Amino acid sequence: MSRLPRLAGVTAAALALGLLATAPAAGGEPSVSDPRIVAHFNFAKGQTPENIALEPDGSADLTFAFARQVAKVTRKGDKRILAxxxxxxxxxxxxxxxxxxxxARAENGTLYVNYVTGTSKTGIWRIAPDGSAPKQIAKLPRDGFPNGLALDERRGxxxxxxxLRGTVWRxxxxxxxxxAWATGAALDPGTGPExxxxxxxGxxxxxxxxxxxxxxxxxxxxxxVRQGGSAGRIETRATGLTGIDDFGFVExxxxxxxxxxxxxxxxxRVRPNGTHTVVLTEDDGLSNPTSVAVRGRSVYVPSAAYFTQKDPNLLLARVHQRARR
Structure with missing residues (x-):
């Protein structure tokens, strides 16, 4: 999520940064095709899909940021509120x-979400597969903004x-x-007028x-992640990604x-050398995309419409490898 002064209209200028010159696509790179919107959501009801985790059957578990909900959306677009x-x-x-x-989703079906309130309820919450009420399992600073979340199953x-605090919590x-697992200037928010x-x-x-x-x-x-679990040196892998939110890796x-x-x-698409190429745009249906999930030949992109305030949705597309020349 990018900072928003309430749910009302905002300008995209808040995150304007210079773009890194992109390089042409090379043979053998993954490409994205056949984008289609599989589900539309109600902006007025706060159904702004912020983040995504995938179920084994290909359904998407989405956080609806302003509705304070987690929803399951099938590949056919059927919707069900989980919590x-x-x-x-x-x-x-x-x-x-x-x-x-x-x-984040565990292999046993347990979901974990970040909840931002500015109160003692700010932190990580667990949603059990049995449908019981969500439970807070960790408190994070009330003046922070926990955003992206991931689970390391092996280390637990x-x-x-x-x-806001420029910190990765563990x-x-x-x-x-x-x-506070990782901190440093590379993680901090900006201080300039833009x-x-x-x-x-993410x-x-x-x-x-x-x-x-x-x-x-x-x-x-x-x-x-070092052998003992501590954080290693922060490495910059790509720059010039204006307004980057969350992301996913191509298998x-x-x-x-x-x-x-x-x-x-x-x-x-961000290459291992840091250069990038646009693969989907608003012409494909994007409306302020917030995150990406990839599994096999499918790529999922939720759009929250925070700035456009039009058509929050879930886009599904195909990802495949280009033939080498």
């Missing part, structure tokens, strides 16, 4: 409301990106006290490293990323 986070009196957040942001830990999967105030944002666990985006800096970063293409650029209404 609603508790209402909070007098929320105190930069977006003017309590919002549900990042989501969750990582959460705090966009929390035991079973719950407990959070640890800055949104959101630094580290987060994915990939090949024994935590990858994050920094929205204000327009960067994609990699943080290795069988090591370290190739599809990233959502929320203010430009684009999804870009």
């Amino acid at each position: 609603t986070l508790p209402d909070v009196a007098n929320p105190d957040t930069p977006v003017g409301a309590a919002v549900v942001t990042g989501i 830990v969750l990582y959460a990106a705090d966009s 929390v035991p999967r079973k719950g407990g006290t959070p640890t 800055a949104s105030g959101f630094g580290v944002n 987060l994915r666990f990939h090949h024994n490293a935590v990858w994050v985006s920094n929205s204000d800096a327009g960067t994609l970063l990699r943080i290795p 069988r293409h090591r370290d190739t990323v599809l990233a959502a650029l929320i203010t430009d209404n684009e999804v870009v």
Whole structure:
């Protein structure tokens, strides 16, 4: 999620940054085709899909940020609300409301979500597969903004990106006290007149490293997980990604990323060398895309319509490898 002054209209200028010159596509790269909208949502009801996790059957679990809900959407577009986070009196957040942001799914079907309230309810919440009420398992600073979320099943830990505090938190999967796992200038929000105030944002666990985006800096970063579990040196893997939100990795293409650029209404393919190419645009149906999930030959892109305020939706497309010349 990029910072929003309430749910009302905002300008995309908040995250405007210079673009990195993109390189032409090379043979053998994954390409994206056949985009189609499989589900439309109700903006007025707060159905703004912020983040995504995939079910084994290909259904998408989406966080509806301003509705405080988690919804399951099938590949055919059928929708079902899985959980609603508790209402909070007098929320105190930069977006003017309590919002549900990042989501992660465990192999046993348990869902974990970040809930931002500006109160003691800010933190990580667990949604059990049995349909019981969501339960808070970790408190995060009430003046923070936990955004992207990922689970490392092997180590049994969750990582959460705090966009306001420039911190990646680490929390035991079973719950407990959070640890400031990674900090540094590369994760901090910007301070200039064009800055949104959101630094580290999207987060994915990939090949024994935590990858994050920094929205204000327009960067994609990699943080290795050392043998003992501590954070390694922060590596910059790509720059010039204006308004980057969350992202996903293309299978069988090591370290190739599809990233959502929320203010430009684009999804870009980011190569391992850091260059990038636009693969989806608003002409395909994007309306402020927030995140990306990839499985096999399918790519899912939720659009929250935060700035356009038109047609929040879920887009499904095909991803495949180009023939080499």
